[in-house]
Amino acid sequence: MRLNQLTLVAALAAAFPLSTIAADAPAAPAQKPWLDRSLSADKRAELAVKAMTREEKLRWVFGYFGTAFPPKTTKPIDGAIPFSAGFVPGNPRLGLPDLLETDAGIGVATQNTPKPRERTALPSGIATASTWDPQIAYAGGAMIGSEARLSGFNVMLAGGVNLMRDPRNGRNFEYAGEDPLLAGTMVGHAVKGIESNHVISTVKHFALNDQETGRNEHDVRIDKAASRMSDLLAMQLALEQSDAGSVMCSYNRVYGTYACENDYLLNEVLKKDWGFKGYVMSDWGATHSTVQAANNGLDRQSGQEFDKSPYFGGALEEAVKNGYVSEARLDDMATRIVRAMFAKGVVDNPVQQGGNIDFAKNGAVSRATAEEGIVLLKNDNKVLPLSKDVKTIAVIGGHADVGVLSGGGSSQVYPVGGNAVPGLEPKVWPGPVVYYPSSPLRNIQALAPNAKVVYDDGTDPARAARVAAQADVALVFATQWIGEANDATSLALPDNQDTLIDNVAGANPRTVVVLETGGPVAMPWVAKTPAVLEAWYPGTSGGEAIARVLFGAVNPSGHLPATFPASEQQLPRPKLDGDPKQPEQRFTVDYKEGAAVGYKWFDQKGLTPLFPFGHGLSYTTFSYSGLASQVKDGRLHVRFKVTNTGNVAGKDVPQVYVSPLAAKWEAPKRLAGWDKVALQPGESKEVDVVVEPRILGMFDEKSKTWRIAKGKYKLVLAEDGAGKNATSVTVDLPASTLDVRGRLRK
Ligand code: BGC
Numbered sequence: 001m002r003l004n005q006l007t008l009v010a011a012l013a014a015a016f017p018l019s020t021i022a023a024d025a026p027a028a029p030a031q032k033p034w035l036d037r038s039l040s041a042d043k044r045a046e047l048a049v050k051a052m053t054r055e056e057k058l059r060w061v062f063g064y065f066g067t068a069f070p071p072k073t074t075k076p077i078d079g080a081i082p083f084s085a086g087f088v089p090g091n092p093r094l095g096l097p098d099l100l101e102t103d104a105g106i107g108v109a110t111q112n113t114p115k116p117r118e119r120t121a122l123p124s125g126i127a128t129a130s131t132w133d134p135q136i137a138y139a140g141g142a143m144i145g146s147e148a149r150l151s152g153f154n155v156m157l158a159g160g161v162n163l164m165r166d167p168r169n170g171r172n173f174e175y176a177g178e179d180p181l182l183a184g185t186m187v188g189h190a191v192k193g194i195e196s197n198h199v200i201s202t203v204k205h206f207a208l209n210d211q212e213t214g215r216n217e218h219d220v221r222i223d224k225a226a227s228r229m230s231d232l233l234a235m236q237l238a239l240e241q242s243d244a245g246s247v248m249c250s251y252n253r254v255y256g257t258y259a260c261e262n263d264y265l266l267n268e269v270l271k272k273d274w275g276f277k278g279y280v281m282s283d284w285g286a287t288h289s290t291v292q293a294a295n296n297g298l299d300r301q302s303g304q305e306f307d308k309s310p311y312f313g314g315a316l317e318e319a320v321k322n323g324y325v326s327e328a329r330l331d332d333m334a335t336r337i338v339r340a341m342f343a344k345g346v347v348d349n350p351v352q353q354g355g356n357i358d359f360a361k362n363g364a365v366s367r368a369t370a371e372e373g374i375v376l377l378k379n380d381n382k383v384l385p386l387s388k389d390v391k392t393i394a395v396i397g398g399h400a401d402v403g404v405l406s407g408g409g410s411s412q413v414y415p416v417g418g419n420a421v422p423g424l425e426p427k428v429w430p431g432p433v434v435y436y437p438s439s440p441l442r443n444i445q446a447l448a449p450n451a452k453v454v455y456d457d458g459t460d461p462a463r464a465a466r467v468a469a470q471a472d473v474a475l476v477f478a479t480q481w482i483g484e485a486n487d488a489t490s491l492a493l494p495d496n497q498d499t500l501i502d503n504v505a506g507a508n509p510r511t512v513v514v515l516e517t518g519g520p521v522a523m524p525w526v527a528k529t530p531a532v533l534e535a536w537y538p539g540t541s542g543g544e545a546i547a548r549v550l551f552g553a554v555n556p557s558g559h560l561p562a563t564f565p566a567s568e569q570q571l572p573r574p575k576l577d578g579d580p581k582q583p584e585q586r587f588t589v590d591y592k593e594g595a596a597v598g599y600k601w602f603d604q605k606g607l608t609p610l611f612p613f614g615h616g617l618s619y620t621t622f623s624y625s626g627l628a629s630q631v632k633d634g635r636l637h638v639r640f641k642v643t644n645t646g647n648v649a650g651k652d653v654p655q656v657y658v659s660p661l662a663a664k665w666e667a668p669k670r671l672a673g674w675d676k677v678a679l680q681p682g683e684s685k686e687v688d689v690v691v692e693p694r695i696l697g698m699f700d701e702k703s704k705t706w707r708i709a710k711g712k713y714k715l716v717l718a719e720d721g722a723g724k725n726a727t728s729v730t731v732d733l734p735a736s737t738l739d740v741r742g743r744l745r746k
Contacts, residue, residue, distance in 0.1 A: 061312050066111070087100060122369050129373075131557075140365060208231050229698070253586075392453075394471035396504055399457075465504050475514060514546060518536075518537065520562055613671075625643070
């Protein structure tokens with residue numbers, strides 16, 4: 001809704017100003033002791049807030065959209081970076097800078113304008129999760145955080161970690177899949193990487209915003225303990241591993257109350273139970289009240305233009321004056337914000353616009369992420385890797401002649417070189433549809449210089465089949481564009497692409513399907529195609545990454561962070577709740593499956609998916625030996641040896657699953673840990689996986705503890721969630737209790 005309004009003022013697009021990088025912040029003068037870097041962030045925040053007038057404190061808790069928002073505003077607030085997400089004026093009197101906010105998780109985004117800033121985009125969040133490599137997630141975060149800093153931003157609204165409860169969720173591409181341990185770890189590392197640039201990041205969208213349909217109104221119900229073991233655990237782990245400066249509360253209601261005024265979520269779970277010391281910012285348009293929101297834990301209203309009222313403006317001032325919100329609570333709100341600014345180095349390392357970005361270097365980070373995140377789903381008869389000597393290659397569909405797809409909405413990053421396929425629908429929010437100009441076709445041709453490579457756009461399946469019949473191998477590129485605020489209407493690929501693939505596969509038995517999708521899709525043609533590659537949205541170097549995997553310059557090592565269902569009928573909700581045509585209607589989404597999300601649901605119901613969680617093939621093979629476990633310093637260690645038994649180098653993702661033999665869990669097994677191991681042919685490595693203790697317990701909401709039941713547990717080491725290459729061992733665990741933060745109680 002919001003950005004098509006923005007196109008009305010597109011003509012106002014300002015040129016991106018260039019200047020030089022800032023020098024260091026000034027040393028602390030005696031009258032500004034909070035600028036003394038030797039003091040703790042807590043102390044500095046305390047001193048700074050003490051020096052503020054009430055009016056000054058109030059300014060920190062009231063955020064603006066960084067872009068004009070007609071009809072409410074026809075030009076952006078002074079000081080905001082053009083076409084940015086957010087702005088909060090700083091306090092020059094106290095030496096505290098503005099907060100300059102940009103989306104989001106794959107890079108520095110631009111709100112819709114014909115003149116966007118051009119930046120490096122990582123592959124989608126789900127692609128990063130598919131790498132199963134926290135170091136890759138960190139490196140990607142560090143790269144996009146550096147671009148944020150060089151673009152003048154000191155807050156990045158990244159850190160999306162909503163669990164994939166439904167493969168049709170329109171924002172799955174921004175998140176990290178269905179498992180709380182994997183998602184929390186990967187997103188936690190990405191956020192840590194961003195913050196290594198002295199840029200505050202968020203963890204979002206807190207909480208349970210797991211579908212876009214009716215996102216502003218729907219009301220989530222879920223057993224509290226189950227949410228602590230699923231969605232909330234992912235957020236908790238991401239926060240622990242990143243120490244994020246901020247959390248963004250979500251649009252939806254939970255237990256009848258909007259997330260941004262929800263005492264249980266904000267005060268009890270986040271601030272009290274988890275000890276979160278940062279600040280809670282609302283999502284843009286997610287604030288609904290003044291007194292209730294402030295008292296129930298919201299620290300800042302964001303993008304106030306999106307809300308019905310400037311709730312944290314004059315109304316909050318009045319509420320404080322009249323005692324409905326205490327002065328102490330206002331102090332707490334301001335303290336949390338400036339504390340994050342001190343803790344993350346935002347005050348001591350001022351940003352300026354116009355820094356020099358090394359696009360070649362950053363493109364390599366994006367490419368490395370794509371190469372590790374692309375998942376080889378199927379490879380019968382070793383159709384892949386392609387030989388360099390192949391004579392004719394038919395490349396079909398997906399605009400593979402010019403680029404690779406990206407996902408839509410507020411997180412949209414615009415590439416250097418511009419949109420490779422301009423003009424596609426939807427052109428307005430959550431569009432435009434953007435293809436990054438990294439051409440798979442050109443990169444394929446570069447890797448097979450002697451081959452004849454022909455392209456067919458795939459719009460006529462019969463013609464494409466004729467082209468495929470003439471070639472040694474046919475590569476069909478299939479796309480699913482998805483964007484924020486819209487869920488996919490089904491798991492089917494749009495635009496007749498299933499027919500296209502079916503026809504091409506019928507004409508050429510050596511057909512390889514390359515998918516560029518936001519999340520899982522159905523594959524009615526899968527039995528006919530010997531090879532399938534899931535490339536997700538592969539970022540600004542995606543075409544190169546895809547080509548390198550196809551030809552074996554890179555051995556694929558991505559594994560699915562989410563189950564690919566055989567059909568919607570297998571899902572907890574075969575039909576999504578709510579009506580996309582009536583977004584303002586309130587309805588309940590009852591997550592009856594509780595903590596049995598994704599593969600846990602499939603296991604519990606005995607369903608066979610199309611491709612299981614954790615699945616991913618390689619051009620080599622691996623074997624496991626010497627599986628053993630040991631409890632050391634209160635932690636369960638799982639040790640084993642991985643060997644590359646094939647004849648090319650590759651990376652394996654050995655996965656440890658745990659199943660209780662006596663205790664009762666929400667599902668037969670949980671992912672307990674993994675590693676990503678690079679091995680030369682014939683090489684072996686010893687691996688030690690340390691199990692996160694919360695994964696072994698059940699949460700008890702009454703006592704707020706995690707209870708690990710005494711008894712036997714089976715540890716399964718496998719190459720995927722379906723038990724490929726599985727070997728197992730049984731361990732006896734004593735009863736133990738962990739506190740709400742997962743620490744062993746003596
Ligand atoms: C999204 C957030 C985003 C914000 C600011 C909202 O529409 O839900 O994820 O950070 O806009 O652009």
